[in-house]
Structure formats: structure tokens, C-alpha cells
Amino acid sequence: MHVATSPEFKRNASRALADASLQKALANSRPQFMARRGRAVAALPEFEALRDAARDIKNHTLANLDFYLEAWESKVTAAGGKVHWCPTAEDARAAVLRICQAADARTVTKGKSMIGEEIAINDHLERHGITPVETDLGEYIIQLRHELPSHIIAPAFHLNREDWEDQFRKSHTDLPADRVFHERRDILTEARAKLRERFLAADVGITGANFLIAETGSSVIVTNEGNGDLTQTLPRVHIVLASIEKMVPTLEDCCSLLRVLARSATGQEFSVYTTFSTGARRSGDLDGPGAYHVVVLDNGRSAMLGSEFQEMLRCIRCAACMNHCPVYGAVGGHAYGWVYPGPMGSVLTPALIGVDQAGVLPNASTFCGKCESVCPVKIPLPSLMRHWREREFERHLTPAAARWGLGVWGFVARRPALYRLMTRAAAFTLGWLGRKRGRFTSLPLASGWTAGRDLPAPEGDTFFARYAKAQRRAQA
Amino acid sequence: MSGRETVLNAIRRGLRRGPLPADQAMLLRARLEAHPRQLIPARSRVPHADQIALFIANVEREFGTVARVPGDATVPEAVATYLAAQNLPSEIAIAPHPELQAMPWAERPLLRLREGRAQASDAVSVTHAFAAIAETGTLMLPSAPERPTTLNLLPDTTIVVLKTDRVVGAYEEAWDLLRTERDGMPRNVMLVTGPSRSADIEQALELGAHGPRRLHVVLVEDAAP
Numbered sequence: 001m002h003v004a005t006s007p008e009f010k011r012n013a014s015r016a017l018a019d020a021s022l023q024k025a026l027a028n029s030r031p032q033f034m035a036r037r038g039r040a041v042a043a044l045p046e047f048e049a050l051r052d053a054a055r056d057i058k059n060h061t062l063a064n065l066d067f068y069l070e071a072w073e074s075k076v077t078a079a080g081g082k083v084h085w086c087p088t089a090e091d092a093r094a095a096v097l098r099i100c101q102a103a104d105a106r107t108v109t110k111g112k113s114m115i116g117e118e119i120a121i122n123d124h125l126e127r128h129g130i131t132p133v134e135t136d137l138g139e140y141i142i143q144l145r146h147e148l149p150s151h152i153i154a155p156a157f158h159l160n161r162e163d164w165e166d167q168f169r170k171s172h173t174d175l176p177a178d179r180v181f182h183e184r185r186d187i188l189t190e191a192r193a194k195l196r197e198r199f200l201a202a203d204v205g206i207t208g209a210n211f212l213i214a215e216t217g218s219s220v221i222v223t224n225e226g227n228g229d230l231t232q233t234l235p236r237v238h239i240v241l242a243s244i245e246k247m248v249p250t251l252e253d254c255c256s257l258l259r260v261l262a263r264s265a266t267g268q269e270f271s272v273y274t275t276f277s278t279g280a281r282r283s284g285d286l287d288g289p290g291a292y293h294v295v296v297l298d299n300g301r302s303a304m305l306g307s308e309f310q311e312m313l314r315c316i317r318c319a320a321c322m323n324h325c326p327v328y329g330a331v332g333g334h335a336y337g338w339v340y341p342g343p344m345g346s347v348l349t350p351a352l353i354g355v356d357q358a359g360v361l362p363n364a365s366t367f368c369g370k371c372e373s374v375c376p377v378k379i380p381l382p383s384l385m386r387h388w389r390e391r392e393f394e395r396h397l398t399p400a401a402a403r404w405g406l407g408v409w410g411f412v413a414r415r416p417a418l419y420r421l422m423t424r425a426a427a428f429t430l431g432w433l434g435r436k437r438g439r440f441t442s443l444p445l446a447s448g449w450t451a452g453r454d455l456p457a458p459e460g461d462t463f464f465a466r467y468a469k470a471q472r473r474a475q476a
Numbered sequence: 477m478s479g480r481e482t483v484l485n486a487i488r489r490g491l492r493r494g495p496l497p498a499d500q501a502m503l504l505r506a507r508l509e510a511h512p513r514q515l516i517p518a519r520s521r522v523p524h525a526d527q528i529a530l531f532i533a534n535v536e537r538e539f540g541t542v543a544r545v546p547g548d549a550t551v552p553e554a555v556a557t558y559l560a561a562q563n564l565p566s567e568i569a570i571a572p573h574p575e576l577q578a579m580p581w582a583e584r585p586l587l588r589l590r591e592g593r594a595q596a597s598d599a600v601s602v603t604h605a606f607a608a609i610a611e612t613g614t615l616m617l618p619s620a621p622e623r624p625t626t627l628n629l630l631p632d633t634t635i636v637v638l639k640t641d642r643v644v645g646a647y648e649e650a651w652d653l654l655r656t657e658r659d660g661m662p663r664n665v666m667l668v669t670g671p672s673r674s675a676d677i678e679q680a681l682e683l684g685a686h687g688p689r690r691l692h693v694v695l696v697e698d699a700a701p
Contacts, residue, residue, distance in 0.1 A: 025678070028678055028679065029678065029679045032679045033679070044517060044519075045517075045518070046515060046517045046518070049515055050515055050517075053514045053515050057514070063491065064496065064500075064504055065487050065491070066484050066487045066488055066491070066495065066496070067496050067501060067504050068504075069483075069484065069487075070484070071504075071505075071508065079660075079661070079663075083480075084479070085478070085479035085480040085482070085483045085484075086479055086483075087479055087482045087483055087486070091479055135686065136676070137674045137676040137677070137685060138674075138676035141676075154675070154676060154679065155676070156676050156677070160678060161677060161678055164677055184677045184678065184680055184682055185682050187677055188674060188677065188682045188684070188685060189684075192684070192685065192686060195686065196596065196686075199686075200596055214508060215508050215511055216661040217661070218661060218665075224672070224673050224674060224675070224685065225672055225673070225674045225685035225686045225687065226629055226672040226685060226686040226687025226688075227685065227686040229625070229628070229629050229666065229687065230629055230630075230686055230687070233625050233626060233629060233664070234626075244483065244487070249504075249507060249508060249511075250507075250508060250511035250512075251511060251648075251651045252511050252512060252513050252514055252648055252651070253514065255514070255646075255647045255648055255651075256514040256515065258647070259517070266675070268669075269534070269538075269612045269669075270612040270614055270667070270669045271669065272538075272668065272669050272670050272671070272672060272673060272687070273666060273667070273668060273669075273672075273687070274614075274666075274667040274669075275664065275665065275666045275667070276661070276664070276665040276666075276667075277663070277664055278661040278662065278663055278664070278665075279663055280663065281663060282619075282662075282663050284620075284621035285619060285620070285621055285624070285663065286592055286593040286621060286624040286626075287593045287594075287619075287624045287625050287626045288619060288625060288663055288664060296483070298482075298483045298486060298487075302483065302486035302487045302489070302490050303486070303490060304490070305487060305490025305491055306489075306490040306491055306492055307490070310490075
């Protein structure tokens with residue numbers, strides 16, 4: 001598994017804030033995502049009602065997940081496919097390796113898969129002499145740079161055009177070093193040519209799955225590039241990496257989710273390629289893989305069922321929450337330190353790698369609520385982050401100073417007279433001290449705030465006092 | 477314990493129950509068989525002529541092109557005209573579909589046709605759409621011996637022949653057509669909306685990522701009586 005740097009979120013975030021190149025990329029990409037989603041949602045009057053439908057479908061499926069998984073498996077088997085049930089990431093890595101070795105695979109092409117990142121399948125295959133090649137354009141450059149994706153649908157969110165050009169010059173050494181990339185299209189064309197060779201040579205193709213369909217035994221991928229389709233069509237063997245909560249009952253249910261997925265993700269009405277795969281090549285077919293395997297992963301998800309985090313399992317990985325999150329927008333995805341960034345990552349990561357590793361992530365939130373308001377399956381992300389904060393506190397993982405501070409605040413807040421007295425005294429003192437400049441650049445005990453920004457000096461009385469005064473005036 | 481039992485038991489432990497009681501399982505099986513429709517957006521609930529117009533508008537909005545032709549007999553001409561206008565080669569990999577085979581390709585001797593799946597070197601393919609969905613300008617291309625998947629993917633230019641009576645409003649209607657006309661789910665069903673693209677470089681849209689750069693639909697009117 002990837003070594004998580006989530007515990008060092010604060011250090012990561014400081015570095016990210018000082019990284020000019022990252023800040024440039026974030027400033028460029030984020031507004032585009034938000035604007036596109038806004039336009040797509042405005043163009044579909046039923047969007048809000050579809051969010052409710054999507055939520056209900058996922059809730060129904062999760063409540064009957066064992067039934068639907070079994071129904072799905074019997075359909076996969078009937079279509080000539082095989083399901084590999086994997087309780088842990090290690091089981092999933094072993095299953096993929098077994099299939100690849102049985103197929104005598106030397107190279108494996110890969111469509112984008114977050115489960116692939118979660119189980120770090122590339123490292124595992126490489127250690128066993130099999131070469132994995134990422135084919136999604138964003139994933140491809142991430143692989144060349146030996147990085148993790150910084151976004152769940154736009155892996156190279158953190159890179160600028162210069163980074164692409166530099167990396168391609170470094171990696172594609174068979175091409176003239178002084179070649180010029182006049183426009184972005186030239187970068188794309190070079191990658192297309194390089195990867196075309198890989199598609200044709202691969203023995204096994206590994207894709208993810210946006211959905212699994214119980215009615216038909218299908219797995220569904222959604223892409224714009226067509227790389228996922230080439231990955232699963234050309235090699236002899238197709239392996240699907242999926243997790244248990246990708247399940248939906250029927251094609252109709254899937255359509256409802258697809259109607260909110262692309263609009264929430266890229267702001268498209270529909271992705272270019274939405275492809276349903278069911279089993280292996282049929283008799284008479286002129287193309288398609290000879291074998292179809294689905295590696296279905298639990299890895300901590302079943303433990304979320306029946307817990308306060310069950311609602312997180314509705315997530316369809318559209319990335320709207322991170323695209324609209326002010327914290328993600330400030331620090332980017334790598335600061336979160338593991339596979340899933342942004343608000344959905346702050347809820348999912350502690351469940352998958354432990355609150356001791358990732359407990360700091362649910363604290364990386366302003367609780368502005370934007371994530372919940374754009375979530376296509378209405379996951380109450382801020383409430384779920386709050387639950388993790390409670391767990392972190394209960395397990396004494398919160399730093400001593402913060403616990404002590406919360407203790408003092410709790411003591412005072414339970415005694416209203418004392419609370420008002422102290423806030424009045426503080427407002428008066430700070431107001432008087434800051435009466436000239438109107439702000440503080442440093443204050444004892446408040447360096448955590450003033451290190452990054454000024455603290456405005458209070459003007460006049462406390463809120464309570466002003467409110468009482470206004471009430472008296474209104475009655476007079 | 478097998479991985480299968482471990483996962484299923486863990487799910488049931490989370491849900492605080494054993495396997496579903498038989499009556500509840502029966503209800504769920506009935507739901508799978510009935511596959512009830514959920515909310516379908518109103519935009520495609522319009523007369524068929526308007527559905528066709530909506531389909532064309534959506535294909536064009538997604539950077540595809542559409543040519544309407546009066547009948548099967550004029551398809552080869554439409555293909556030749558398109559290729560000439562785009563300065564594209566006249567070698568074509570074509571799906572071995574009976575409806576395509578019945579068209580008068582011999583009248584266009586400059587077009588060189590090869591039936592079968594696509595090869596890496598093919599520049600142009602012609603294939604046959606099972607259905608099309610007006611809601612988003614989407615083609616439904618299910619795999620079959622007469623409709624190889626590679627034709628949708630490998631060539632730089634894909635030309636799709638579509639009959640107007642196969643244009644439906646919503647995805648659900650296309651799935652119902654497939655359920656009625658095909659025996660079970662095909663190995664692969666592609667829903668294609670426009671040509672291949674990527675926005676991975678600075679979120680700027682570029683066409684022609686790994687799949688076709690051009691998607692051209694030849695829309696054939698119903699044979700008028």
C-alpha cells in the first residue's frame with residue numbers, strides 16, 4: 001500500500017501553499033470545473049429531483065448489498081466471467097497477479113482506476129516483472145513522474161503545460177530533444193502515438209468500474225478519451241477492479257446515476273464513452289477479450305455499513321466535492337497524503353487506513369457545506385467529518401493543547417455569566433490595544449492564527465451586548 | 477473461509493442481519509425482473525420528429541457531425557462526399573452488417589471496402605448503430621459479429637449509419653429495444669456521445685485523445701411508402 005503522508009497534512013499544506021506552480025494550476029483548473037457543472041445543472045430542470053432518486057437508489061442497494069452482489073455474480077458467471085472476492089487490498093493484489101501470471105502477461109495496459117491506486121497494483125505488478133502502462137492521459141504522466149493522482153477524475157490537476165512538455169522530453173527519449181510543442185494538441189498527439197503501441201502490445205487490460213449491474217452482470221466504465229475501451233477490447237484478458245459499493249440493481253437505476261455523474265463531474269451532459277461490459281468474447285465475435293475477470297474489493301467498506309459512515313458508500317466518485325472545496329482549492333490533492341483527497345477523502349480515508357493515520361483530514365475543513373450542496377447523491381459530508389472529529393477526540397488522538405483549550409472553552413461556555421464577562425473583558429482589552437491599527441499581526445497564544453493572517457481588532461462591544469441593546473431600542 | 481463468504485458475512489454483520497429472508501429476496505428479484513423506470517427528464521418526451529432534431533443538435537454540440545440522407549441507396553454517396561470534403565482516404569473498414577451489405581457500394585468504385593474488425597492502420601471505419609438516444613445525442617453500439625467493437629475505437633474517423641426510426645428519446649427506451657431484440661446482454665455495449673477527447677492538460681478540451689477524432693453520423697430517413 002502507498003505510505004500515507006496524511007498525518008503530516010499541516011506540513012504538506014504549508015508546502016502546497018508555497019508551491020507557485022501548484023497554485024497556478026489550481027487557480028486555472030478549479031473555476032473551470034465549477035462553471036461547467038453550474039451550466040450543466042442549470043440546463044436540466046430535473047437535476048435536483050434526480051439527486052434524490054440517485055440517493056434513494058444507492059440507499060436501497062446498500063441495504064441489500066449482499067443480495068445484489070450474489071445476483072450480480074451469478075450473471076457474471078453465466079456470461080462466462082469470473083468474480084474474485086477480495087476482503088483486503090492484499091487479496092486483490094494477489095488475485096490480479098494470479099490472473100496476469102496465468103495469462104503469461106508481460107505488459108498490462110490500464111484504464112483509470114481509483115481501486116488500482118488504493119491497492120497500489122502497479123508497484124505489485126512491477127515487483128513481479130510485469131510492466132503496467134497507464135493509458136488515461138492524466139494517469140500516464142503521473143506514472144512517468146512517479147506520483148499519485150492529485151484528483152480523482154483529473155489525476156494531473158496539479159500540473160501545468162510546462163510540466164507536461166518537460167516530462168515528455170525526459171521520458172520519450174527516442175524523439176528529437178529539440179522538438180517544439182506549439183500547442184496542447186501536440187502534447188496529446190505525442191501521447192496518443194506512444195500509447196497506441198502499448199495498447200496493441202498488451203497481454204492484459206485492467207480497468208476500473210463506475211458501476212456493477214446486478215440485473216445483467218455488467219461492469220460500466222465512463223471515459224472521454226476512449227482509453228478504457230481500448231484497454232478492455234484489445235488484450236486477451238480483461239480484469240475489472242471494483243469495490244463492493246459500486247453495485248446498482250438495474251440498467252434503469254444505472255441510467256439515473258449516469259444522469260447526475262457526468263454533470264457533477266466534468267459538467268458534460270454525458271461522457272463520450274459509457275461502456276457496459278458483460279463477460280468474455282462471444283462465439284462469432286471478431287474482437288474483444290477472451291477472458292473477463294472482476295476483482296471485487298471490500299477493504300474496510302463493509303465495516304462502514306451500519307455505522308454513522310454508511311452514507312459515504314453512496315459516493316459515485318464524481319469529484320464535485322473537491323472541485324468546490326475551498327480547502328482543496330488552496331492546497332490541492334497531494335496534501336491529503338493518500339489516494340482520495342478533498343471532502344470525500346476526508347471521510348473515506350480514515351475509514352480505509354484508520355483514524356490514527358488520517359484523523360487530521362476531517363479537521364481540514366471550513367464546514368462551509370458546499371461539498372454537501374453539490375453532492376449528486378446527497379452525502380452529508382460535513383456531518384460525517386464531524387463524526388470523525390468526535391472519534392478522534394474520544395480516542396485521545398487530538399493534540400494535548402487542543403484538548404486543553406477545548407476543555408477550558410467547554411468549562412466557560414457552560415457558565416453563561418462567566419462567558420459574557422470574559423468575552424466583554426477580551427473585546428474591551430483587544431479593542432483598546434488595537435485601536436490604532438485596527439488589527440493584530442501577532443498575539444500571545446494566537447500564533448496559529450496570526451502566523452498566516454492578521455486578526456482584526458474588536459470594534460466596540462460583544463455580540464451579546466449589541467443584541468441586547470438593539471432589542472431594548474426596538475421595544476422603546 | 478473463502479473470500480466470498482468473508483465479504484458477504486462482513487456485509488451482513490454491518491447490516492445486522494443474516495441472509496435476506498425468502499420473502500424479501502423474492503421482492504428484490506421481482507424488482508430486478510421488472511427493472512422499473514426512475515425519473516426520466518422531460519426534454520426527450522416530444523414527438524419523434526422533434527426527438528430527431530434534438531438528437532442532431534446534441535451530436536453537433538458534442539463536436540460530431542450529421543448528414544441526413546433520403547434512403548439506404550444514398551448512403552455510399554454520402555460517405556464518399558464526407559470523405560472527400562474532409563480530405564480523408566477512401567479505404568474503409570466496414571462492419572459486416574446485413575443492412576450495410578445491402579447498400580449499393582459498387583456505385584462508388586473509388587471507395588475501397590474491407591469487411592471485418594478494425595486494424596491499427598485503418599483510418600476510416602463505417603459501422604451501424606443499433607439505436608440512438610435524443611436526450612444527449614448518444615449512439616448505442618452493442619457488440620455482435622456484425623458490429624465489431626474495434627470499429628468504434630481504432631480508426632481516426634468513425635462513420636455511423638443510423639436509421640431515423642431507431643432514434644428514441646431516453647436511454648431507458650434504447651435498453652428496452654435491446655432487451656426485446658437481443659437474447660441477453662451483449663458482451664459490450666458502447667454508448668457514444670461525440671468524438672474522443674481529453675481535458676487532462678490544464679482542463680482545456682482537445683479532441684482525438686485515444687479514440688476517433690471525428691464522429692460522423694449518416695442519418696437515413698425511413699423508407700417512405
